[in-house]
Amino acid sequence: MIVSRIFSPEPAAASLRLSALAVRLRERGARVRVLTTRPPGRDSISDPDGVEVRRWPVLRDRSGYVRGYLPYLSFDVPLALRILFGPRADVYLCEPPPTTGLFTRLVCAVIRRPYVYYAADIWSDAAQATGASGLILGVVRWMEAFALRGARSVLAVTDGVSHRVAELAPGVSPHVVGHGVDLDLFSPSGPTVREPADIVYVGSASEWHGAELAVRSVVEVLRRRPGLTAAFVGQGSSWEGMRAAAAESGLSPRIRFVDTVPSPEAAAWLRGARVSIASLVPGQGYDFAVPTKLYASVAVGTPVAYAGPNPVRSMVEQNGLGRGVAYDETELADALDEMLQAKPRVDADRLVSWAQEHISASAVAGRSADVVLGG
Known part of the structure; x- marks a missing residue:
């Protein structure tokens, strides 16, 4: 089961990365379920073949993005209940933010199931870059380290992220899997916009x-x-x-x-x-x-x-x-x-x-x- 506030077709690197992973897991013979959010302004959604995607309405910012503490919690709190009272998976895969990692660790402890944490980013470092207060930064770092330490395995997108994971959660040895781009979608062959820019x-x-x-x-x-x-x-x-x-x-x-x-x-x-x-x-x-x-x-x-x-x-x-x-x-x-x-x-x-x-x-x-x- 993949749990993420963002998934295809929302335009983001995380959406493409997780969609590709869902397809590959299905090809390996796994039954794959995704718990995610309902994208804005879409009446019909084409999900990956053979992947069951369950969506939940959430709060979004003015740009329509799931960003900010209240939007995160509007996904995370129902997520905990969806995992607790829904069909059980053999393993869960959790995408940041750290609030989702926190809830995933707590609920997986209750239902006695392992989870994998996908460290596509270090959110506490990103919070520091925004000039967040020391209190908020400390809470985000604690949540992120808590989520990392509880995971059965950690996926890291780069050596740099892997190094930071090891610093935040000593004893954790991430698997560096790399950054990926959908080369069928982002390819040289295909249309351009009507009025391209230099x-x-x-x-x-x-x-x-x-x-x-x-x-x-x-x-x-x-x-x-x-x-x-x-x-x-x-x-x-x-x-x-x-x-x-x-x-x-x-x-x-x-x-x-x-x-x-x-x-x-x-x-x-x-x-x-x-x-x-x-x-x-x-x-x-x-x-x-x-x-x-x-x-x-x-x-x-x-x-x-x-x-x-x-x-x-x-x-x-x-x-x-x-x-x-x-x-x-x-x-x-x-x-x-x-x-x-x-x-x-x-x-x-x-x-x-x-x-x-x-x-x-x-x-x-x-x-x-x-x-x-x-x-």
């Missing part, structure tokens, strides 16, 4: 992404080169500030903002672009994170301009995925300018080949399924 930012924009920098850099590039256009597609706590910065620049007609779109449309925006942007604020205890929007762009063959700390910056540069620069407005603007003028441009076929070798969601799901079914 530069795109596709995905969430929260405090730790620091995407305000991307807006300022894009404004600088558009002032240098009047014929270019840009688009920001997604949502997040920084979104309104980013809109305001674009409006103040006087270049709003050339900078579009599009609210979160389904994953196939996100792929279409990336295919139509000449370059995409990913960013991460350094020095907030979150330097190990990898913005999955970077992988999605590479998978469709669009090079990335990344502004942020190592190790991601070096990964981009060393593998020729685009340009990796410091988290600096001028450096990012210069990198974008150079990439847009470069001749020959980055070889899209080589980017796609790299993605197929390193970030296949199917391969990640297979490694994850090995751990879940391994006992």
